[in-house]
Amino acid sequence: MPDHYAVIGNPIAHSKSPLIHAAFARATGQDLDYGRILGDPDDFPGEVRRFLASGGRGLNVTVPFKEAAWALADERSQRAEIAGAVNTLIRLDDDRLRGDNTDGVGLVRDLADNHGFRFPGAQVLLLGAGGAARGVLVPLLESGLARLIIANRTPGKAQQLADLGAPFGPAQARGFDQLEGERFDLIINATSAGLSDAVPAIPEDCLASGGWTYDMLYADTPTAFRRWGQRHGAARSLDGLGMLIEQAAESFWLWRGVRPDTAAVIAMLRHPE
Numbered sequence: 113m114p115d116h117y118a119v120i121g122n123p124i125a126h127s128k129s130p131l132i133h134a135a136f137a138r139a140t141g142q143d144l145d146y147g148r149i150l151g152d153p154d155d156f157p158g159e160v161r162r163f164l165a166s167g168g169r170g171l172n173v174t175v176p177f178k179e180a181a182w183a184l185a186d187e188r189s190q191r192a193e194i195a196g197a198v199n200t201l202i203r204l205d206d207d208r209l210r211g212d213n214t215d216g217v218g219l220v221r222d223l224a225d226n227h228g229f230r231f232p233g234a235q236v237l238l239l240g241a242g243g244a245a246r247g248v249l250v251p252l253l254e255s256g257l258a259r260l261i262i263a264n265r266t267p268g269k270a271q272q273l274a275d276l277g278a279p280f281g282p283a284q285a286r287g288f289d290q291l292e293g294e295r296f297d298l299i300i301n302a303t304s305a306g307l308s309d310a311v312p313a314i315p316e317d318c319l320a321s322g323g324w325t326y327d328m329l330y331a332d333t334p335t336a337f338r339r340w341g342q343r344h345g346a347a348r349s350l351d352g353l354g355m356l357i358e359q360a361a362e363s364f365w366l367w368r369g370v371r372p373d374t375a376a377v378i379a380m381l382r383h384p385e
C-alpha cells in the first residue's frame with residue numbers, strides 16, 4: 113500500500129498540489145498517493161482525524177484552514193510558530209502531529225536558487241501584512257537581506273509584523289504613503305490586491321535601477337503587479353508559481369526525507385502540453 117498524503121482546503125478543486133506531488137513522487141521513485149480533501153469549515157479537526165484514521169501520513173493545508181492547522185498541531189517549527197499558520201502537517205512516529213510552514217522558504221528558494229537573486233545586502237520591500245506576508249517573514253529576515261520594510265494599506269498591521277520579526281532581522285513598518293525617497297532591490301507583493309487586478313499604491317520610483325519585483329500571486333496570464341514591474345523597468349518581474357512548487361518540495365522533504373528536483377515541475381506547470 114502506498115503512503116497516503118493530501119491537500120485540504122475550501123475551495124480545493126483548483127489546487128495544483130496533487131499534480132506537483134505526483135510529479136515529485138514519480139521523479140524520486142517514492143511510493144505514495146496524494147489526494148485532495150474539500151474540508152468542512154466547521155470541522156477541521158474532525159476532517160484531520162478521519163484522514164489519519166484512514167492511514168494518512170501528512171497533509172498540506174490551504175485557505176481557510178492554515179490557522180486551524182496551527183492550533184491543532186501538537187508541536188510546531190519556529191517558522192510556523194511565528195507565521196501563526198501551518199501549511200504542512202507531519203504525522204510523527206508516535207502519532208502526534210507536527211506543524212510547519214514552508215511558504216517562506218519556498219519564496220526565498222525560488223528567488224535565490226531558481227533565479228539567482230542575491231539577498232545579502234539587499235533592500236527589500238514586502239507589500240501586505242496579512243497571512244501571506246506573515247507566513248514568509250522569518251525566512252525572509254534570515255536570508256541575509258540588509259533591510260526589510262513592510263508596507264501595508266493599514267500601517268498598524270505592518271507594525272505588528274515588524275515587531276514580530278524584529279528578533280530575526282532588520283524589519284521596519286510603513287504605510288504606502290511613507291515610501292517617498294526609498295529605493296528597493298526587491299519588491300514582493302503579498303497583498304491580495306491582484307485578485308481584483310489592482311496594485312498597491314506605492315510610489316512610481318521606488319524600484320532601484322536593476323531591481324526585481326515578485327508577485328506571490330500566480331495566474332496563467334501576467335498579474336497586475338507583474339505588469340507593474342515590467343512597466344517600471346524591473347530587471348526581473350516574477351510571479352508566485354516557483355514559490356508554490358518550492359514550498360511543496362520542502363513539504364515533500366519533511367515527509368519523505370528526499371528533496372525533489374523542482375525545475376522540471378516548474379517547466380511542466382509553466383508550459384503544460
Ligand code: NDP
Nearest residue numbers: 240241242243244265266302303304305312328329352356
Ligand atoms: P489576507 O486577506 O490575509 O491579507 C490581504 C492583504 O492584502 C492585507 O495586507 C491587505 O491590506 C492587503 N490588500 C488587500 N486589498 C488591497 C488593495 N486593494 N490595495 C492594497 N492592499 C490590499 O490575504 P493573504 O495574505 O492570505 O493572501 C495574499 C495573497 O498572497 C493572495 O493573493 C494569495 O494568492 C497569495 N499567496 C501566494 C502563495 C504562493 O505560494 N505563491 C502562498 C500564500 C498566499 P489591509 O491589511 O489594509 O486590509
